[in-house]
Amino acid sequence: MAQANRSLRLSSPHVFLLRMVVFLILAGFVALILYRQIATAFMANPGLNGLILGVLLIGIILGLRQVIRLMPEIRWANGLVGVGKPGSRPPVLLAPMASTFGEGDGFRSISTLTLRALLDSVGTRLDESREIARYLTGLLIFLGLLGTFWGLLETVGSISGVIKSMGGSGDAAVMFDDLKNGLAAPIAGMSVSFTSSLFGLAGSLILGFLDLQAGQAQNRFYNELEDLLSASTDNTFNSETISTAIPxxxxxxxxxxxxxxxxxxxxxxxxxxxxxxxxxxxxxxxxxxxxxxxxxxxxxxxxxxxxxxxxxxxxxxxxxxx
Structure with missing residues (x-):
């Protein structure tokens, strides 16, 4: 029986957490190498680029939290089947499962309908936990595009101003100097658009990888939980017995x-x-x-x-x- 329980043990998500940490370390190393270029690009529009980096930081924390929160749930489920020490805190994702088995009742057989209800509840909770991370990934892309159109508007407006300023003076030398001075504003607008897109796309790339690893950890958790509950399904009443018992x-x-x-x-x-x-x-x-x-x-x-x-x-x- 102990050997059978060990085969139903839920795996720890440490491998996915390790991948996420290694990826963040590599991204930080690249940012450290390109520190001067990144600092120059950041100063092109500190407000919008700071907002993008803030959203990125929040997304990283949420991505790591999605994997970390699986650990007490796995510890509780393993303690329920008698593998490892039971968790001291009540589960959150497996709260329906805890209410079904009860405190101190241990692992017992359940019906197929109960199995499906428990899995649907856990799957819904897992999907809801990833909605914010997915929204933040799309928000980074939106902020990058917002900076792009912002920079294009500044570029178009500055070019119009340069053309208007050139028509007011008859001296060619003065007009040429005004043209050179006026071209600085369109270049600044283009730098705003390009840097915002750069930060937005790079941030969405990082959050996309973290969400991918979190999704893989949750999928493995769900599949192993399904195997665990399937082993406890009560099959004493098959479909033929039920059909003969109904008028x-x-x-x-x-x-x-x-x-x-x-x-x-x-x-x-x-x-x-x-x-x-x-x-x-x-x-x-x-x-x-x-x-x-x-x-x-x-x-x-x-x-x-x-x-x-x-x-x-x-x-x-x-x-x-x-």
């Missing part, structure tokens, strides 16, 4: 209810698929409109660049003639 009239009524339930589920699935298709179509149309706006902006920018180039050539020609 024919009640069995026919149950069959009708099951058929209607399957039909309603299929209809709900069809409606959900239709809504999903409409949502995807709307998203595609929205992306196409945004692509068209960006294409128009690029064409307008190209025309402005041509005007600036012609103006510079004219100024150069006038200076050579003088």
């Amino acid at each position: 024919p009239d009640l069995r026919a009524a149950l069959d009708k209810i099951a058929a209607s339930t399957d039909q309603s589920n299929s209809r709900a699935a069809t409606v959900a698929m239709a809504n999903l298709a409409e949502g995807i179509q709307g998203l595609v149309l929205h992306m196409r409109s945004e692509q068209q706006l960006i294409r128009d902006w690029v064409e307008a920018q190209a025309s402005r660049d041509g005007e600036i180039r012609n103006l510079l050539e004219r100024l150069t020609t006038e200076r050579e003639l003088r």
Whole structure:
């Protein structure tokens, strides 16, 4: 019996935690090597880049917490089957399992319906624990794109200001000096857009790897827990015994209810698929409109660049003639 319990022992998630720590150490080592470049890029927009790094730090803490919180749950489950010392604190993810087996009752047989209810409850709790980490990963990408459009707006506005300032003076030398001074603002706007995207994408890469390791640890925890509970399933009553114990009239009524339930589920699935298709179509149309706006902006920018180039050539020609 002890040998059978040892085969049902839940594995510790230390290997996934070790991978996460090693990855963070490597990322920190790379950041240390590129310290000067990162510091220069950070100062391009300290406010937004600081917010990105703050979200990254919170995401790292939550990612490590998702794996660490599995340890007391595993310790409690192993203590329930008689492998290892039982945990002193009541479980959180396995709270339905603790209420089912009770305090001091030990590991006993359960029905198949109870097994499925327990696994569904634990799976829902595990999915809910990862929602914040997934949201933070998407938030980093959003902040990076926000910095990109912020920098592009500053670039477009500064270029317009440079063009307006060049038309107010008739002296070519003064106009040329104003042009050189005015080009600093568009370059600063481009640095804001590029650095924010850099920090956002790098942060999403780190959080994505941590979420991947946390998901693997939770999946192994769930699979081993399913094996543990499946070994305790009470199979003394099979389907034939249950069907013979039910009266024919009640069995026919149950069959009708099951058929209607399957039909309603299929209809709900069809409606959900239709809504999903409409949502995807709307998203595609929205992306196409945004692509068209960006294409128009690029064409307008190209025309402005041509005007600036012609103006510079004219100024150069006038200076050579003088």
